[in-house]
Amino acid sequence: MSMQSTGGKLRQIRELLELPLRRVAVMIDVDVAVLSKMERGERKLTKDIVRKLANIYNYNENELLVLFLSDKIIYDLQGEELGIVTLKVAEDKIKLQNSKLKK
Amino acid sequence: MSMQSTGGKLRQIRELLELPLRRVAVMIDVDVAVLSKMERGERKLTKDIVRKLANIYNYNENELLVLFLSDKIIYDLQGEELGIVTLKVAEDKIKLQNSKLKK
């Protein structure tokens, strides 16, 4: 189970800012143990938490969200031969959706 | 909740072959009610079931799997502004993974 890159990135950022896990955990109202696991990919991050952390760290929110979302996708496709093709098809579907929404 | 396109496709194929839901359900050892819901996107399909159906219908398995997997991805990204960008990032990650595996 994963969320590797996002968790790692979040840890990296936090350490750069020299903020203790303990303190950040309090700020976002999450148990320290859980945040620790999230940073190491042992528990799943949530969109909400990624957002909050982006704000606290004053870090580009969209960049982190994209990282987070792409982790989820990788997870769905883990070890799947058809990964790349699937992404193309998904892209087409989304583009189709979007064009319909604009009407 | 979703899995729209895959379920619909499966129904379409089944109807073309004029196979009753009831019979197919027995073949793949799933309750009729559940299969009915899966075809209409009320319950989630599983990879395993998609495979089995592809075989029973003698239909291209990969095509159906890609449809199924892309539905899952769309679900993760539902209504997400960052959808397309996310897919690009996911694609890069997968390609990176693949190139590492080959070493």
Added chain:
DNA sequence: CTAATTTTGACAATATTAGTCAACATCAGT
């Protein structure tokens, strides 16, 4: 050494998903 921080594992509480069933609805053929 000791104080702060982080990690680990266990556990209960919740939530999500899957399986089962019976009643109901639809439809075709007669």
Added chain:
DNA sequence: ACTGATGTTGACTAATATTGTCAAAATTAG
């Protein structure tokens, strides 16, 4: 309209998975 086959719906239970909480152990910094 009646019958039988098919498909749908909703309710309920069982099985899994996720989340929250905590305390003890491990690690790190000073």
